[in-house]
Amino acid sequence: MKKQTLPRNRTFAAIWLVFHLAIILPCLFVIVKDRSVNFDADLFNMLPKPDIGKAMGVADEKLTEMTGENVFILVSHDDFAAAKSTAEKVYAQIKDSPRFKSVSLYSDSAALGQVTDFVHEYRWNLLDDNAVNMLSTKDGAQTFAQNSLAKAYSAFTFSSLENLEEDPFMLGEYSLQKYLTSLQNSGTSMSPKDSVLAANYEGKWYVMIRGILSKEGSALASKSNAVAQIYEVCNPLEKDGIRFVYSGTPFHSYKSSTSASNEITIISTVTLLALVILLFFVFRSALPIIISVGSILLSIATSFSITYLLFGRIHILTLVFGTSLIGSCIDYSIHYFINWKANKSLTKGAEIRHHLMTGLLLSLISTEICYLILVFAPFGLLKQMAVFSLFGIFSSFLTVVSLYPLLPLPPEDKRSIPLLKNFNTPAWYNKKIVSRVTTVIFFAATLTTLGIFHKNVKIKNNVNELYKAKGRVLDDTVLAYKVLNYNPSGWFIIAGDSTEDVLEREESLCERLEKVNEGKPLGGYIATSQYIPSIAKQKKSREAVKNLMPLAEDQLAALGYSSSSVSALQSAFSADADKYITPDGNIPDYLKSAITSEWLGEIDGRYYSIVLPVSITNETAYEQIADQDPNVYFEDKIRDIGRDLDRLTKTILLLFAAAYVVIVVVLKFFYNWRHTLKTASIPLLIVLVITSIFAASGINLEFFSITGMILVFGLGLDYVIYMIENEKRHDDSQNSKLEPFAILLSFLTTAVSFGALALSSFVPVHMLGLSIFLGLTTAFLCTIL
Amino acid sequence: MKKRIINPVFILFILISSSAFAADMTFDSVCAQLAQHPNTTGSFTQIKKISAVNRSLKSSGTFIFSLEGIMWKTEKPFPSSLVVGMTSVIQTTPDGKKTVIDASNNQIFTSISTTLSSIFSGNTEKLYSSFNVVFSSDGNRWTAVLTPKDKTVSAVMKTLELGGLSTTGGAEFDTIVMTESSGDTITYAFTEQKYPKELSDNEKANFTAK
Numbered sequence: 001m002k003k004q005t006l007p008r009n010r011t012f013a014a015i016w017l018v019f020h021l022a023i024i025l026p027c028l029f030v031i032v033k034d035r036s037v038n039f040d041a042d043l044f045n046m047l048p049k050p051d052i053g054k055a056m057g058v059a060d061e062k063l064t065e066m067t068g069e070n071v072f073i074l075v076s077h078d079d080f081a082a083a084k085s086t087a088e089k090v091y092a093q094i095k096d097s098p099r100f101k102s103v104s105l106y107s108d109s110a111a112l113g114q115v116t117d118f119v120h121e122y123r124w125n126l127l128d129d130n131a132v133n134m135l136s137t138k139d140g141a142q143t144f145a146q147n148s149l150a151k152a153y154s155a156f157t158f159s160s161l162e163n164l165e166e167d168p169f170m171l172g173e174y175s176l177q178k179y180l181t182s183l184q185n186s187g188t189s190m191s192p193k194d195s196v197l198a199a200n201y202e203g204k205w206y207v208m209i210r211g212i213l214s215k216e217g218s219a220l221a222s223k224s225n226a227v228a229q230i231y232e233v234c235n236p237l238e239k240d241g242i243r244f245v246y247s248g249t250p251f252h253s254y255k256s257s258t259s260a261s262n263e264i265t266i267i268s269t270v271t272l273l274a275l276v277i278l279l280f281f282v283f284r285s286a287l288p289i290i291i292s293v294g295s296i297l298l299s300i301a302t303s304f305s306i307t308y309l310l311f312g313r314i315h316i317l318t319l320v321f322g323t324s325l326i327g328s329c330i331d332y333s334i335h336y337f338i339n340w341k342a343n344k345s346l347t348k349g350a351e352i353r354h355h356l357m358t359g360l361l362l363s364l365i366s367t368e369i370c371y372l373i374l375v376f377a378p379f380g381l382l383k384q385m386a387v388f389s390l391f392g393i394f395s396s397f398l399t400v401v402s403l404y405p406l407l408p409l410p411p412e413d414k415r416s417i418p419l420l421k422n423f424n425t426p427a428w429y430n431k432k433i434v435s436r437v438t439t440v441i442f443f444a445a446t447l448t449t450l451g452i453f454h455k456n457v458k459i460k461n462n463v464n465e466l467y468k469a470k471g472r473v474l475d476d477t478v479l480a481y482k483v484l485n486y487n488p489s490g491w492f493i494i495a496g497d498s499t500e501d502v503l504e505r506e507e508s509l510c511e512r513l514e515k516v517n518e519g520k521p522l523g524g525y526i527a528t529s530q531y532i533p534s535i536a537k538q539k540k541s542r543e544a545v546k547n548l549m550p551l552a553e554d555q556l557a558a559l560g561y562s563s564s565s566v567s568a569l570q571s572a573f574s575a576d577a578d579k580y581i582t583p584d585g586n587i588p589d590y591l592k593s594a595i596t597s598e599w600l601g602e603i604d605g606r607y608y609s610i611v612l613p614v615s616i617t618n619e620t621a622y623e624q625i626a627d628q629d630p631n632v633y634f635e636d637k638i639r640d641i642g643r644d645l646d647r648l649t650k651t652i653l654l655l656f657a658a659a660y661v662v663i664v665v666v667l668k669f670f671y672n673w674r675h676t677l678k679t680a681s682i683p684l685l686i687v688l689v690i691t692s693i694f695a696a697s698g699i700n701l702e703f704f705s706i707t708g709m710i711l712v713f714g715l716g717l718d719y720v721i722y723m724i725e726n727e728k729r730h731d732d733s734q735n736s737k738l739e740p741f742a743i744l745l746s747f748l749t750t751a752v753s754f755g756a757l758a759l760s761s762f763v764p765v766h767m768l769g770l771s772i773f774l775g776l777t778t779a780f781l782c783t784i785l
Numbered sequence: 786m787k788k789r790i791i792n793p794v795f796i797l798f799i800l801i802s803s804s805a806f807a808a809d810m811t812f813d814s815v816c817a818q819l820a821q822h823p824n825t826t827g828s829f830t831q832i833k834k835i836s837a838v839n840r841s842l843k844s845s846g847t848f849i850f851s852l853e854g855i856m857w858k859t860e861k862p863f864p865s866s867l868v869v870g871m872t873s874v875i876q877t878t879p880d881g882k883k884t885v886i887d888a889s890n891n892q893i894f895t896s897i898s899t900t901l902s903s904i905f906s907g908n909t910e911k912l913y914s915s916f917n918v919v920f921s922s923d924g925n926r927w928t929a930v931l932t933p934k935d936k937t938v939s940a941v942m943k944t945l946e947l948g949g950l951s952t953t954g955g956a957e958f959d960t961i962v963m964t965e966s967s968g969d970t971i972t973y974a975f976t977e978q979k980y981p982k983e984l985s986d987n988e989k990a991n992f993t994a995k
Contacts, residue, residue: 107937147878150865153844154876155831155857160967162837181886195936558862560840 009350009405016402020302020395027305036219038313039257068253069101069218073209073230074245074483080205084196086242087207093233094209099217099226105209107192114588116159116176122581123171124545124573125538128178129511135544145169145551149558165565166572168555169548182530183594189485201483206245213250227254246473247480255473259761260316267756271326272296274752279334282419282745283341291407292333295399299329303392307384317765318384325389326753328367328715329396331746332360335722336404338742342417343735349405357401359725362670364397366663366721367714373655374710379648382707389711420734423741431785438785439681442778446688453695459653460700461645468763485522490619490636492611492626499582502607503534505631509611512625522615528583528599529609531591535580542577549573645703652703656710663717675724682720683713685782686775693774704764708771715750715772716779719743723783740784747780810927812920816909824851826988827978831859836968848975851984853992870992916945925950941966 031037073090077083091105119126127135134140148170151157158176167173190197190208197208217226227250234244272293279289303322308314339352346352371393374386409415425431450457469477492509496502506529517523533541548555549570556565581587583599600608616622616636626634664680671679690709694701726739754776757769826849833842846860854870868875874886912918916931931945943966949958961973 143880146863147880147882150859150863150879151876153831153833153842153863154859154865155867156876160837160965160969161833161835161842162967162969164835164840165838177884192937193935194938195940559842 009402012398012402013406016398019398020298023302023305023309023391027308030309036224037308039219040313040315068249069213071211071213071227071230071246071248071250072480072484073211073234074206074247074480075209076204076206076243076245077241078204079241080193080198080207082240082242083198083205083207084194086237087196087209089237090230090233091209094211094226094229097217097226097229099214099224099229101212101214101217103209103211105197105207106195107197112590115179115590116172118588118591119175119179120159120163120167120172122538122579123167123175124542124576125580126175126178126533127171127541127544131174132540132544135547138547141547141551145548145555148173149555152559164559165556165561166569168552168559168561168565168569169545171545179531179591182524182526189483199483206483218250225254227251245479245483246476247484251473251476252469255469256762257316260319263760263762263765264319267753267760268326271753271756275326275330275749278745278748278752282417283337284418285341285410287407288333288337288341291404292330292337295333295396296326296329298399299325299392299395302395303388306391307388310387311380311384315381315384317381317762318388322385322388322392325392325396326749328389328393328750328753330749331363331718332396332400333404334745334749335360335739335742336400338417338738338745340404340407340409342415342420343738344412344415345733345735347409349407349409353401353405358670359722360397360401362667362721362725363714363718364393365666366717367393369662369666370659370710370714373659374652374707376655377648377652417741420737420741423737423744434785435782439685439782442685442689442782446685446692449692449696450688453692456695456698457691458700459646459649459702459706461642461649461702462700486614488612488614489638490613490616490622490634492613492622493633493635494609494611495631495633496607499584499607500535502609503529503532503583504536505629506609506611507534507537509625509629509632512628513611513613513622516621516625517613517617520617523613523617525611525613526595526598527609527611528595531595532581532583532585532587535582538580545573649701649703649706652706652710656706656713659710659713663713667721671724679717679720679724682716682779682782686712686716686778689778690771690774702767704767705771708768709775711768712772712775712779716775719747719779719783722746743780743784747776747784751776751780810920810922812918812929813909815920815927815929816912822980824849824981824984825978826850826981828976829857830974830976832972834970834972836970849984849988849991851988851992853984853989856988856991866991868991939966 073087075083075087075090077086087105091103094100095103095105097103131144134144148168151170151173152161152164157170157173158180159173163172164170189199189201190206191199197210199206199208211226211230213226216224217229219225230246238244276289276293279292280286283289300322303325304314304319307318335356336352339346339355340349343352343355346355368390371386371390374382375390377383377386468474494502494505494509496505506527510525510527510529513525517525529537552569553563553566556563556569583595583601598610598612600610602608613622619636619639622634622636626632660680660683663683664676667679668676687709690705690712691701694705699705722739722743726736729736751773754769754772757765758773760766760769827847828845829848830843830845833844835841844859844861844863846858846864848858849856854868857867857869859865859867864879866875866877868877876884876886878884915935916933919930919932921928927949929947931947933939933942933945943964946960946962946964947958948960948962958978959975961971961975963971963973965971
């Protein structure tokens, strides 16, 4: 026996070693090489990506990433000079920081001059449809010319009149006015004041600093985070009436990641502490506790490593969820150590392993099937969580079956659990009857509840309810919205085979968008084609200008120029015949920055751009606009994520059903029909209990609670599997009490860890924890009673 | 570009200033006189001098300054009008088409309304916070040269020079010379100023963006 055991132990130990080294060492190598750990706490990343095809998805991701890097710091004070001076201090401290790609405070007046020069240079090409239509008739051309003269002699023009000889019809002035109106309608309420961008709201001045985070600065849960630097710089300056208003996704991400880190620390510490106390109370020895905690830490390290290696980064929510591993992993340890400590019929570690192997293996398989199925969910975060748990639990299993048997057993006289003496079932207790009654009560109660509250049974995801800003972050978000008057929450993505194709589609879209938003406040938008028309449109503009040329002599004369200027004008017009503007051409920096988020350029061989409405004034109309062209997609981030989560929830339910069938089939290989049906009834009850309690509480079944439901499948089945294994042994000795006791301990430990998740302030984690806690309790009660 | 929108404000400033007069003339005393006349109407002649090409464009018309805003109605050689209200700028072309620029969220226009209220309330403190003022007088003639402190404004307009004559009944305002940063100048000469206590309904209608 000894000869057989030793090589088997060695084999297990070798598998354990290879498994863990193969995962942990490469991860350590990557981290040491990069000298940083890539955490992800982007709120949008924890939600599914819209189902809009690969290339569109890439465009969407690029845009989300860009907007997710923008921060606005508004420095407010009653006195503009004080606000500006403080803004300058902040700017000086962060402008050269590597945590920012760019920081801007000053509004460059010269930049506007570049735009004036630009519209003059391309004056023939920039007329809009109104002007083109007007110039299509002789009378219209005459009116246009008259209007230009009136403008030249009026009290006010946007541009200098020094180019009148080259532009007697003031085409540049016409386009400039259109550009400025577009810029004003599509941007924030901020406007230039004393070289900075400022706004006055309810008697207070707000000076704006805009920053774009660098990769280093975007790293959350990291000391080099740009938001942390902003707070470090700004907080000491927030005195004497100065108030900072922070706006942008990074502030929310920073806050959530900080909260998440704190929650992880608190939940992990409290859970571990509770487990340590519980285990010490049971075992009265430090060894099982130290070994169990070591096993958990190793599981977490393994899970972290494999997730990091496979995904290149780890979402902070995966770590929050990962704390639940503590509860799952410790189950194996508990079952082992209960037998190690009190099952005197087993005299060697290998015998304990053999004794437990079927139960542990079935438990592992059922749990792993559930996690494995989640790996196929079309949602990155869920994949991360599934991989994290899949490997964590396997690591724990491997540690228990490989290393634990190497531990020497306690001396014979110490192989007892004092607490177990009090763990007696009352004489009247008839397990068979109680079990059946309990099951019937559960079914009856849940079905009755569902009958009463069936209208509340809904699969509905509302993203707005998943994350709720609180305190200062919320106050700042609201105030920033009021001050900036800017809240784009949806956009059109336009695809095309060429730059020209995209611009033409954009123009057609913008035309329809303008009709929808005519006269509406916040009906503006930003689009590349507002500033850089398609070549087709530029050609139309040139054609229209031709109709003005016969009027050039009179026009120039009215402005005081001789007829010799006419030929120069016509020569200039002809010379520019093939001169067109393109998004990749030589356009002024000021305009480039205005469309920087809108022109996505080439991605995977196609071209993309964004049309960003200032607000969604009419969602249905926007959708209809997009529906008219298969190359246009309208995305309302909040609505789309909700819809995608609904779809994903339903997919998960299908996976859930598949998992159920697979597990039942697997169990049938090991058990007879009675045991199989008994086991199979547990998941059904779990679903009924969770659904009925949620329905009675008026809570929608949403993505995260359904995910919790599928996870509790694996965990909840463990109890009944261990119990059936125990029953199959037909052992009437004291040892028969060990398994129910181990199940009780397992339940308590797992319930503590998932119960802790239910206390999380993150709605997703809370729903997940609550769902699992309810399911586990159901599974436990149905098993133990 | 946008910065040019401020010009009429200063013009208004000047026109309002035309009523200012005191024996010991100071800028403060001129401003104090402004608050006495909520409305000023009259005729103007405008000469735009384009230095780069050494040319001038001359036009004339009528104007209104009031608490509602400023109206600049060019009559010759080509008719047009420009109204700078508290929340919008309205341009009307010879064919009667109106272009309305929303100014409610525009800082420059907000500063215009602030300047207006400062003038009408005689709040020179606020004006001094926006401009460096050099005031001088020579006999009956007075001149105030205003240099904007705001760099955004000064990037377009270098100085604004106001001039007028002093009389025993008050001050007669007659010129404005605005020098742009490009070196171009716009000179206004004002005549036939009147100070009605209230504007007529037709005059008021000019300030409504419809």
